[in-house]
Amino acid sequence: MRLLELAHAGRNIQLPLSIELDSTSSLVIEQLLRVLPNRRYVAKADWLGKTVLAKLFVGDKAKKHYARELQGVSLLAQQHISTPKLLAHHVNDEGGYLFFEYLENSQTLDYQWRHLASESMLRSTAQQNILQQALASIAILHLQGLWQEDLHLDNLLAKENCLYWIDGDGVSVEKPGNPLSKDKVTNNLAVFFAQLPPEIDTLLPEYIRYYQQYNTTVTLSVDELYKAIVSIRKxxxxxxxxxxxxxxxxxxxxxxxxxxxxxxxxxxxxLAPLLANPDQFIDKGRFIKGFGTTNVVDTVVNGLHIVLKRYNIKSFKHRLSRFWRPTRGWHSWQEGFRLMMLGIPTAKPLALIEERFQGMRGRAWLITEFLEGPDLLTHLKRYEQSEVPSVELEAIGILFDCLIAQRITHGDLKGTNLFWVNQQWVLIDLDAVKQHHNNRSYQRAYAKDRARFLRNWPKGSALYTQFGQYLPTVDQVIDHYYRLNGVKN
Known part of the structure; x- marks a missing residue:
């Protein structure tokens, strides 16, 4: 196959695949690492007997993307920033390619971070070490007048105590060899921190001090950085x-x-077998709950443990009432990703199917990850006559703070909708989740959320009293919202 043909190969490519580069050499793709159909293919490949990281550019904009990647890696090399060695590059009317040395036994910092994700950001030394490594490398990049436009932990590859910058496509320059300006530094660090859990925001002063140990040319403002982070998160x-x-x-x-x-x-x-016939898995799965409007089961599909929820249509009248509105499945699908982007723990949404007839909606099936852990009532039952341990209590505080900071309400905080997983409380059943755009609406909805949460225990019980004293009251919640967002009310 030639590069010109690769432009029409799509996503599903049979491997190994040989790409003819010229009359004397070829590239054998062994593993696809990233695919943007008709644009870019990133692969582990064999070239002249060497294992290389190959970036192949095809389609109408191949020359443009090739030039951006080449410019970025050249800037890194010229400023002596650690980056995998460029072995070969070429572009013509068929497309372009860049081959880099392949760093065996390396991991991105993002990979390392995700494998520590079960630990609390505020308590994990390992996670803080990862961020410190990244910030040191970012500071060095900024000192040379460079920045990575889409800055995240996946841009840094760790191998034998050395970090390498990858993805030259996003590397830009202000003045080569001269420190980056304060505004550029602030905006770039905001891109980085905006992709991390919001609970890290309390540690921003500490991380800014660490960054400035390596880059002393700028004095950063925590308030300015935080405002930029909030804007990028939105x-x-x-x-x-x-x-x-x-x-x-x-x-x-x-x-x-x-x-x-x-x-x-x-x-x-x-998930292919389930997506082809979700009702079959509803019938065979382990029953969790089911009544007129929904059926919920958990099951295993090709080794993946999932929860499957079907949203039913009870009657013709019910069908008419749902025709024009987004299904509750769609709402949960959407809100699941909203919460994830905001760092609010929830079961990961994996798939959604909706029945429609000429655009009018019917039943829906939502697939989420299965949570390995007890629900709120089960986990706290042992503490009904005593005090909740500080870890669980603080975790509830963190969850409520994350929701309050975004003016989000859940709508049904009964005990079976919160699970204790990896030392944090995780939300499920997002059918009624709502982000409010004014304080009055939010305060009313928060009052209902707080009251429903406390009703998980008898009024006057030890748990009811302890949580009632710990959580912000309805009168306090707006001030708490402003405080969490660094705004003086």
């Missing part, structure tokens, strides 16, 4: 809520007048 939420509606790198989507099919692309092959 953009990230809007961006993901657009992506779940269309076919892209993250999601496989078919959205027509006769139905909606959306699945996290990495899980599409695993």
């Amino acid at each position: 953009w990230r939420v809007k961006n993901i809520l657009k992506k779940i509606r269309r076919d892209c790198t993250l999601f496989s989507v078919r959205n027509t007048l006769n139905g909606f099919y959306g699945v996290v692309r990495q899980q599409e092959a695993t």
Whole structure:
């Protein structure tokens, strides 16, 4: 196959695949690492007997993307920033390619971070070490007048106590060899921190001090950085809520007048049998709950433990009332990604199917990850006559703070909708989740959330009293919202 043909190969490519580069050499793709159909393929490959990291650019904009990548890696090399060695590059009318040395036994910092994600950000030395490593590398990059536009932990590859910058496509320059300006530093660090859990915000002063140990040319403002972080988080939420509606790198989507099919692309092959016949899995799965409007089961699909929830249509009248509105399944699908982007723990949404007839909605099936842990009532039962341990109590405080900071209410905080997983409380059943846009609406809804949460125990009981004293009251919640957002009311 030639590069010109690769432009029409799509996502599902049979491997190994040989790409003819010229009359004397070829590239054998062994493993695809990232695919943007008709645009870019990133792969582990064999070239002249060497294992390389190959970036292949095809399609109408191949020359543009090739030039950006080449410019970025050249800037890194010119400023003596650690980056995998560029072995070969070429572009013509068929497309372009860059081959880099392949760093065996390396891991991105994002990979390391995700494997520590069960630990509390405020207590984990390992997670703080990862961020400190990243900030040191970012500071060095900024000292040379460079910045990575889409800055995140996946841009840094760790191998034998050395960090390498990858993805030259996003590398930009202000003045080569001269420290980056304060505004550029602030905005770039905001991009970085906005992709981390909000609970890290309390540690911003500490991380700024650590960054400035390596870059002493700027004096950063915590308030300015925090405002930039909040702005970028809002953009990230809007961006993901657009992506779940269309076919892209993250999601496989078919959205027509006769139905909606959306699945996290990495899980599409695993979930394929369920997606083809969800009702069969409803019938055979382990029953969790079921009544007129919903049926919920958990089951295992190709080794993946999931929860499947079907939203039913009870009657013709019910069908008419649901025709024009988004299904509750769609609402839960959307809100799941909103909460994840905001760092609020929830069961990961994996797929959604909606029945439609000429655009009018019917039943829906929502697939989420299965949570390995007890619910709130089960976990705290042993403490009914004593005090809740500080870890569980603080975790409830963190969860409520995350919700309050975004003016989000859950709508049904009964004990079976919170699970104790990896030392944190995780929300499920997002059918009634709402983000409020004014204080009056939010305060009313918060009052209901707080009251429903406390009703998990008898009034006057030890748990009712302890949580009632710990959580912000309805009168306090707006001041608490402003305080969490660094605003003086």
